[in-house]
Amino acid sequence: MSHFVESVSAKNRSGEWVLVPLASQEIYQLALTLAREHRGVGLMDHEVFKALALRCSQIDAVSKALNAGADVRGATVAAALIEIAAEDLEPESWFGRIKRAMVG
Numbered sequence: 001m002s003h004f005v006e007s008v009s010a011k012n013r014s015g016e017w018v019l020v021p022l023a024s025q026e027i028y029q030l031a032l033t034l035a036r037e038h039r040g041v042g043l044m045d046h047e048v049f050k051a052l053a054l055r056c057s058q059i060d061a062v063s064k065a066l067n068a069g070a071d072v073r074g075a076t077v078a079a080a081l082i083e084i085a086a087e088d089l090e091p092e093s094w095f096g097r098i099k100r101a102m103v104g
Helices: 026-041 046-053 057-067 094-103
Strands: 007-011 017-021
Touching (some): 026 046
Antiparallel strands (some): 007 017
């Protein structure tokens, strides 16, 4: 395993595939921070960490391939979302947050 892509593919509301940077996704940033911290200082029991990590379909796929004896050296892992519009992944603007707070 040598490369995780830095974006995810998702269709926009027009039906076109676009790339959405993973760095723009708060949950991705939090998960990456948690993984790095765990690797550095062992924040949690390894079985708990493993259960969390395997919830990621890409990690699960690599794990299954390794368990089946596959060689994943040099592999690239990518992802595509099929049930969410790319626009719904965009970070909300400050104006959008204020409007939502005022209108509900």
